[in-house]
Amino acid sequence: MLPSVLRCARPITASLALTRPLANFRAHMDPDSSRPVESAIRTKLANTLQPDHLEVHNESHMHAVPPGSESHFRVLVVSSKFEGLPLIQRHRLVNEALKEELSSCVHALAIQAKTPEQWRSNPTLAKSPACMGGSKGDRTVEDKLKPSH
Numbered sequence: 001m002l003p004s005v006l007r008c009a010r011p012i013t014a015s016l017a018l019t020r021p022l023a024n025f026r027a028h029m030d031p032d033s034s035r036p037v038e039s040a041i042r043t044k045l046a047n048t049l050q051p052d053h054l055e056v057h058n059e060s061h062m063h064a065v066p067p068g069s070e071s072h073f074r075v076l077v078v079s080s081k082f083e084g085l086p087l088i089q090r091h092r093l094v095n096e097a098l099k100e101e102l103s104s105c106v107h108a109l110a111i112q113a114k115t116p117e118q119w120r121s122n123p124t125l126a127k128s129p130a131c132m133g134g135s136k137g138d139r140t141v142e143d144k145l146k147p148s149h
Contacts, residue, residue, distance in 0.1 A: 037070035037105055041098060045077055048097040052116050053078035059110075059128055074110040074128055078119040087113065
């Protein structure tokens, strides 16, 4: 596996959601070299929380970052490991699984952590609001974020 700095530096080309039950998505767990951060998030959450349902959405394109960035994500994790846990503890489990990415290249992570029963009663993923960041309208942001030589 590449060091996190190298994995985080590689861009993605599209957002992809995995919406199949665990039994069906093992075949889709192969690392994708074009989306290394998304792949790492998907793999770590699958291995750690053994979800019944997992969605990983790259929302970087909604923010003031260069095209192809992997810095803003929304995840939906449905796992029996969340049974009996308050929401804060569920989020801590997700954060712990992704501590390497959160300490290096992931700037924002929105988490929905549901039990299988909660998912059965409301199988929806919340939508993210539009970015209100001060630099969203700044067309020079891409130049500002390029590494200097």
